[in-house]
Amino acid sequence: MRREDSARRRPCSSKLDAVVRFAGRPQTKQRLCAALVLVLAMACAARAQESAGSVSVYDHGSQIAPVTFECTPGHKAETHLITLDSGAARYTFRYSGCVDPSHGDLRPSSEGNFGMPDPMPANWYWGGFLQVFVNGTDAIKYRQTDMRVIESGARGGLQAIWAHPDADVGLRLLLLPGANHVLAYLTWKPRPPATVNSIAVHLRCYPSFFTAARGRQGERHCKTPRIDKGEPETLELVPSEDTWLLFYDAIFDKAKGEGEGPCAALVVPDAVQSGKVIIGDYAVITQIALKPEAGAARLAFYDFAGLTNAQAEEYMKTHGAEDLRQLVETDFRPEPVRLLQLDRLKADVGELLTQAAEDAAPLRPKVDDLLARAAALGAQADSGDWKAEADLATLLQDSVDLLWKLRAFAVLNAP
Numbered sequence: 133m134r135r136e137d138s139a140r141r142r143p144c145s146s147k148l149d150a151v152v153r154f155a156g157r158p159q160t161k162q163r164l165c166a167a168l169v170l171v172l173a174m175a176c177a178a179r180a181q182e183s184a185g186s187v188s189v190y191d192h193g194s195q196i197a198p199v200t201f202e203c204t205p206g207h208k209a210e211t212h213l214i215t216l217d218s219g220a221a222r223y224t225f226r227y228s229g230c231v232d233p234s235h236g237d238l239r240p241s242s243e244g245n246f247g248m249p250d251p252m253p254a255n256w257y258w259g260g261f262l263q264v265f266v267n268g269t270d271a272i273k274y275r276q277t278d279m280r281v282i283e284s285g286a287r288g289g290l291q292a293i294w295a296h297p298d299a300d301v302g303l304r305l306l307l308l309p310g311a312n313h314v315l316a317y318l319t320w321k322p323r324p325p326a327t328v329n330s331i332a333v334h335l336r337c338y339p340s341f342f343t344a345a346r347g348r349q350g351e352r353h354c355k356t357p358r359i360d361k362g363e364p365e366t367l368e369l370v371p372s373e374d375t376w377l378l379f380y381d382a383i384f385d386k387a388k389g390e391g392e393g394p395c396a397a398l399v400v401p402d403a404v405q406s407g408k409v410i411i412g413d414y415a416v417i418t419q420i421a422l423k424p425e426a427g428a429a430r431l432a433f434y435d436f437a438g439l440t441n442a443q444a445e446e447y448m449k450t451h452g453a454e455d456l457r458q459l460v461e462t463d464f465r466p467e468p469v470r471l472l473q474l475d476r477l478k479a480d481v482g483e484l485l486t487q488a489a490e491d492a493a494p495l496r497p498k499v500d501d502l503l504a505r506a507a508a509l510g511a512q513a514d515s516g517d518w519k520a521e522a523d524l525a526t527l528l529q530d531s532v533d534l535l536w537k538l539r540a541f542a543v544l545n546a547p
């Protein structure tokens with residue numbers, strides 16, 4: 133057990149340990165060298181794959197502290213931030229809510245519960261840019277049952293799950309290497325006997341600058357591939373055509389030396405019933421009614437911090453359709469789960485155990501446990517349980533060292 137723990141902390145040395153242990157055995161020097169070369173080559177290949185375009189992810193952890201503005205004095209609020217960095221853009225997501233027992237399952241927060249403080253506090257609002265109304269009440273203000281990183285490296289991702297009384301609402305956010313926008317996958321699963329009769333996403337942004345809060349007057353706009361409307365109007369969306377929405381301020385434009393740059397969203401129309409954008413003189417609120425039976429919806433968020441309105445518009449015109457296609461095609465399951473073929477893993481591991489001969493004995497219980505847990509979590513994940521799916525990804529990630537050892541023993545015992 134102790135050896136496993138230390139192997140997890142120092143994966144490279146564990147691979148060498150596996151080989152070095154054989155130095156005292158009567159194997160030929162040639163065989164030892166061959167095994168060492170193989171193990172190092174495999175490790176180097178894995179490293180090279182990791183560094184070829186990667187997304188770094190940082191979980192700031194969950195903190196409980198006395199409220200300052202969120203709720204009633206004397207109460208405590210939980211705050212949890214996770215940052216995704218594609219190399220080209222860095223996005224931080226912030227969950228917060230009051231955890232005072234008097235609120236039951238609700239988590240009040242005066243500025244909203246799920247915000248995007250990076251790359252900047254304006255645009256997708258740092259305090260709360262997302263609400264998901266299930267049967268008329270916001271699921272995001274209920275307690276979370278999960279918020280964690282589910283992927284880093286080749287892609288970066290997090291998931292959050294909220295326990296609305298009528299449905300579990302899940303959100304996965306994913307950043308691809310070099311990407312300037314975050315892909316989002318939203319799901320809702322009714323909690324029987326409740327049913328989901330209506331579901332709507334509300335998005336809040338302050339394009340480019342907190343105008344009213346700073347005593348300034350801007351000129352808010354929402355532009356789609358079809359139309360451009362300015363404040364104070366409500367833009368009724370045509371879901372099949374208004375697949376991207378660019379939120380900008382004609383006064384607070386980097387080209388004029390004002391503001392920080394606009395923001396945008398993608399909305400995949402399949403799950404959309406109707407939508408509108410309420411273009412106020414301060415906040416711009418997008419309300420999208422979704423089809424309850426769809427069970428899931430796909431969105432994406434751009435923060436064009438540092439870009440002029442014209443540059444952002446040019447980007448959306450040139451890449452909006454292509455980004456939408458990518459969003460539709462994206463598999464949001466964590467990479468180890470996407471790549472897992474359980475039957476293949478079982479067969480490969482069985483063969484390696486045989487090849488490892490008597491050296492397989494100490495590893496066999498761990499390997500059997502891995503396969504049993506992977507099968508159980510896989511079955512739960514297939515039924516739509518995101519927590520089980522994330523646990524499965526972690527299990528597979530953590531088993532990498534064990535499988536390296538097994539491979540090394542198999543090579544050393546090869547005839």
Ligand SMILES: [Zn+2]
Nearest residue numbers: 203207230232
């Ligand atoms: Zn409170």
